[in-house]
Amino acid sequence: MKKNYLEISQVGIEFPTEGEPFRALQNVNLSIAKGEFISLIGHSGCGKSTVLNIIAGLYKASEGGVILQGREVDEPGPDRAVVFQNHALLPWLTVYQNVELAVKSVFKKTKSKAEMRDWIEHNLSLVHMDHALHKRPGEISGGMKQRVGIARCLAMQPKVLLMDEPFGALDALTRAHLQDSLMDIQSRLGNTVVMITHDVDEAVLLSDRIVMMTNGPAASIGEILEIELPRPRDRLALAEDPAFNGYRQQVLRFLYEKQRNPAAA
Amino acid sequence: MNTANIRSEISQCLRDISLVSLLKGLRRTVKNLVLPLTGIVIFLFIWQIAASNIITSLGQFPGPSDVWQQSKTLVAEHYQERQKAEAFYARQDVRNTKKLAKNPNADVKIRPYTGKATYFDQIFTSLYTVMFGFLVATFIAIPMGILCGLSENAYRAINPIIQTFKPVSPLAWLPLVTMVVSALYVSDEPMFEKAFLTSGFTVALCCLWPTVVNTIVGVASINRDLIDVSRVLRLSSPVYIKTIVIPSATPLIFTGLRLSLATGWMVLIAAEMLAQNPGLGKFIWDEFQNGSSSSLARIMVAVVTIGIIGFILDQLMLALQRRMSWDKQAILR
Numbered sequence: 001m002k003k004n005y006l007e008i009s010q011v012g013i014e015f016p017t018e019g020e021p022f023r024a025l026q027n028v029n030l031s032i033a034k035g036e037f038i039s040l041i042g043h044s045g046c047g048k049s050t051v052l053n054i055i056a057g058l059y060k061a062s063e064g065g066v067i068l069q070g071r072e073v074d075e076p077g078p079d080r081a082v083v084f085q086n087h088a089l090l091p092w093l094t095v096y097q098n099v100e101l102a103v104k105s106v107f108k109k110t111k112s113k114a115e116m117r118d119w120i121e122h123n124l125s126l127v128h129m130d131h132a133l134h135k136r137p138g139e140i141s142g143g144m145k146q147r148v149g150i151a152r153c154l155a156m157q158p159k160v161l162l163m164d165e166p167f168g169a170l171d172a173l174t175r176a177h178l179q180d181s182l183m184d185i186q187s188r189l190g191n192t193v194v195m196i197t198h199d200v201d202e203a204v205l206l207s208d209r210i211v212m213m214t215n216g217p218a219a220s221i222g223e224i225l226e227i228e229l230p231r232p233r234d235r236l237a238l239a240e241d242p243a244f245n246g247y248r249q250q251v252l253r254f255l256y257e258k259q260r261n262p263a264a265a
Numbered sequence: 266m267n268t269a270n271i272r273s274e275i276s277q278c279l280r281d282i283s284l285v286s287l288l289k290g291l292r293r294t295v296k297n298l299v300l301p302l303t304g305i306v307i308f309l310f311i312w313q314i315a316a317s318n319i320i321t322s323l324g325q326f327p328g329p330s331d332v333w334q335q336s337k338t339l340v341a342e343h344y345q346e347r348q349k350a351e352a353f354y355a356r357q358d359v360r361n362t363k364k365l366a367k368n369p370n371a372d373v374k375i376r377p378y379t380g381k382a383t384y385f386d387q388i389f390t391s392l393y394t395v396m397f398g399f400l401v402a403t404f405i406a407i408p409m410g411i412l413c414g415l416s417e418n419a420y421r422a423i424n425p426i427i428q429t430f431k432p433v434s435p436l437a438w439l440p441l442v443t444m445v446v447s448a449l450y451v452s453d454e455p456m457f458e459k460a461f462l463t464s465g466f467t468v469a470l471c472c473l474w475p476t477v478v479n480t481i482v483g484v485a486s487i488n489r490d491l492i493d494v495s496r497v498l499r500l501s502s503p504v505y506i507k508t509i510v511i512p513s514a515t516p517l518i519f520t521g522l523r524l525s526l527a528t529g530w531m532v533l534i535a536a537e538m539l540a541q542n543p544g545l546g547k548f549i550w551d552e553f554q555n556g557s558s559s560s561l562a563r564i565m566v567a568v569v570t571i572g573i574i575g576f577i578l579d580q581l582m583l584a585l586q587r588r589m590s591w592d593k594q595a596i597l598r
């Protein structure tokens with residue numbers, strides 16, 4: 001598998017503060033293959049979100065850069081769709097209109113009106129939200145909102161799907177449902193995904209590789225763990241799988257022995 | 266359990282429910298009707314006592330009963346004036362038909378009735394003057410607020426001007442506006458009275474600011490995530506403003522508009538007094554100059570009218586806000 005579909009090389013970033021500039025990231029290097037599912041894991045404040053925002057183009061790296069399919073990333077765009085932790089749906093638009101906004105801005109020139117409608121409905125049915133097309137975000141549950149947020153991103157047909165703790169604000173059951181949905185969709189569409197998570201089980205269950213980050217300031221990549229569990233993965237079967245538990249322990253050891261939480265220490 | 270039993274139980278339930286809802290309804294009536302009425306009655310009582318102890322050069326200060334009398338008189342005067350107008354038009358019609366009967370080519374003139382404006386005419390004049398000023402202000406204030414909210418640089422450039430003009434009293438603007446309107450609005454067949462334009466623009470100048478300031482705050486406090494969404498989608502500026510900026514600033518824009526309308530209505534009365542626009546302001550001024558024994562009571566009628574109309578205008582804005590707001594659960598007051 002060629003691993004240079006998305007390349008993060010020598011990325012570092014400094015934020016201006018009142019005194020010394022704050023160095024959040026340093027020497028972040030990562031190559032991602034097409035169709036790969038990557039999780040970024042690390043303690044709060046280690047700069048996971050910053051990495052994601054740099055890939056998205058929402059932040060500009062102070063040094064180094066990101067190359068997607070041979071082209072440098074220098075601004076945000078729909079080829080790097082972002083699923084936000086708090087869904088970031090427009091509360092005054094319906095579910096359908098929220099996805100429509102994205103579809104219109106990406107396919108305005110290439111799809112006809114009818115095609116766009118089919119495409120919006122298709123993506124909402126992928127996340128099982130086709131029953132609530134004309135509801136507003138305020139009228140649906142947190143998990144449903146996140147599904148719509150994912151549908152909005154899928155509908156843009158991004159080269160990379162960036163997910164910033166997409167399930168962090170959900171209860172455990174809903175989270176499990178959404179993880180299964182996401183695995184199912186990813187196996188069918190072959191999306192390249194970079195996901196931030198705090199949840200070790202989630203990372204092991206979903207990822208091809210887990211990228212573990214060291215604590216900031218000047219955070220970097222500590223270790224990368226390849227998860228060689230066969231797909232499709234079933235959470236019930238894996239719960240007793242020694243390989244699965246082995247991976248879990250490696251991640252936990254990294255987080256709680258090698259990189260003890262600075263806030264807890 | 267047999268059917269009769271079930272039936273009696275159901276009817277018992279219904280009785281309980283209706284009793285509970287009756288009690289609840291009673292409590293609501295007390296809260297929403299009895300308490301405000303008590304407040305009003307106590308107020309009227311204090312007013313009556315205070316008024317009977319104040320003697321002015323125009324006689325006793327009017328108490329509630331005098332004001333009630335005068336408000337009836339004002340209504341009666343309105344109907345009298347309308348009857349006079351009808352009689353005038355009837356006479357004119359009769360005259361004209363006679364003329365035409367004699368000579369079909371006769372030059373028939375239809376003259377408008379030129380009686381004095383009644384109290385209701387004056388209320389109407391005030392209302393459309395304030396609406397004119399308020400609309401002019403709105404059309405300037407909202408775009409200006411959006412511009413300043415979106416662009417830090419525009420805000421820095423415009424903010425000192427806003428802060429300087431915001432506290433200026435309408436009375437300071439009025440002479441300037443009067444002279445400018447006189448100088449610039451020169452036409453043989455004027456569509457508007459000059460006094461109307463002067464009052465309207467003075468209202469606009471004073472009620473611009475609350476909307477500008479609130480719109481700026483509303484636009485500047487858009488959720489960061491939504492801004493990021495718009496960047497990822499590469500929304501064009503018009504689409505961004507239409508789909509994200511305006512909806513998320515709507516609650517504060519409306520707060521601004523309501524403050525503006527209230528300010529405008531206050532300013533209007535002062536402006537009409539000085540500009541002699543034939544509205545409620547002029548009514549008060551004329552009554553004051555007139556100085557009859559009933560003048561103070563008639564002014565007091567105007568005071569109450571102004572208050573009630575101000576209240577109604579605010580409620581109308583609130584209703585409009587409810588209609589336009591995407592968040593139907595939001596508590597608006």
